[in-house]
Amino acid sequence: MHQGTTPPQKMTSSATIKRSEIRSNIRAARRNISPQQQACFGQQACAHMLTKLEELKVKRLALYLTNDGELDTQPLIKALWQNDIEVYLPRLHPFSQGNLLFLAYRSNTSLVQNSLKIWEPKLDITQMILPHQLDVIVTPLVAFDEAGNRMGMGGGFYDRTLMNWERMGSPLPIGYAHDCQQVNRLPCEHWDIPLPMIITPTKTWKF
Numbered sequence: 001m002h003q004g005t006t007p008p009q010k011m012t013s014s015a016t017i018k019r020s021e022i023r024s025n026i027r028a029a030r031r032n033i034s035p036q037q038q039a040c041f042g043q044q045a046c047a048h049m050l051t052k053l054e055e056l057k058v059k060r061l062a063l064y065l066t067n068d069g070e071l072d073t074q075p076l077i078k079a080l081w082q083n084d085i086e087v088y089l090p091r092l093h094p095f096s097q098g099n100l101l102f103l104a105y106r107s108n109t110s111l112v113q114n115s116l117k118i119w120e121p122k123l124d125i126t127q128m129i130l131p132h133q134l135d136v137i138v139t140p141l142v143a144f145d146e147a148g149n150r151m152g153m154g155g156g157f158y159d160r161t162l163m164n165w166e167r168m169g170s171p172l173p174i175g176y177a178h179d180c181q182q183v184n185r186l187p188c189e190h191w192d193i194p195l196p197m198i199i200t201p202t203k204t205w206k207f
């Protein structure tokens with residue numbers, strides 16, 4: 001885990017190539033999932049997630065708006081709103097590059113598209129929450145492995161957000177992904193934060 005003083009070391013070039021290959025292969029695989037399958041998977045994963053959130057008595061949770069073939073979060077958002085669980089979304093920090101802010105997401109929240117073409121809440125500081133005030137962060141990912149290691153889109157956003165979660169005791173990160181995003185073993189770097197739990201349409205993984 002990188003704690004701020006020592007900059008993360010450069011990866012060897014072969015590890016970099018392997019990571020970028022895995023990233024592009026799995027992004028292509030998830031974009032290939034048909035709209036019918038996407039709808040079905042979104043419902044199945046939502047049911048598993050709701051069971052888990054009830055068990056954990058979750059009141060405040062951050063998730064993501066689906067992009068690039070990611071597991072559909074719309075059924076989950078609808079269910080959370082119906083169950084009075086507070087929902088938050090990430091937005092890119094306006095000046096601290098590589099960092100995220102989390103803002104409340106309600107049915108009347110205005111969304112804008114960011115520079116990465118992802119919809120996010122309009123900046124409104126009154127709607128902001130700090131990561132440790134959230135019970136759970138539902139984490140998007142590109143690939144995961146049998147040990148709970150996570151690879152994302154390559155911005156390091158969630159690694160930075162989650163670097164203190166265990167020491168703080170919150171938020172619990174739960175990965176949310178298609179089954180086809182699982183690989184046997186991911187090449188990891190010291191800043192990568194492994195996930196203690198990942199939910200897919202067919203399974204709840206605990207590590």
Ligand SMILES: Nc1nc2c(c(=O)[nH]1)N(C=O)[C@@H](CNc1ccc(C(=O)N[C@@H](CCC(=O)O)C(=O)O)cc1)CN2
Pocket residue numbers: 064065066067068070090100115116117118140141152153154155156157158
């Ligand atoms: N739905 C969702 N929201 C999220 C994330 C995510 O993985 N999924 N993020 C997780 O960290 C953050 C955004 N991270 C990202 C990092 C890189 C790219 C990227 O390279 N995107 C394009 C190029 C964008 C462009 O047109 O300029 C690409 O598809 O190649 C996208 C998102 C915050 N919000």
Ligand SMILES: Nc1ncnc2c1ncn2[C@@H]1O[C@H](COP(=O)(O)OP(=O)(O)OP(=O)(O)O)[C@@H](O)[C@H]1O
Pocket residue numbers: 001002003004008140141150151152153154155156157158159160163189191192
């Ligand atoms: N805690 C951190 N502090 C500073 N830099 C970091 C930290 N975590 C990751 N980085 C930097 O972010 C870059 C991207 O990291 P990585 O490829 O692991 O992102 P990712 O997990 O795929 O992306 P994301 O978390 O946004 O989905 C790396 O160059 C790394 O040096």
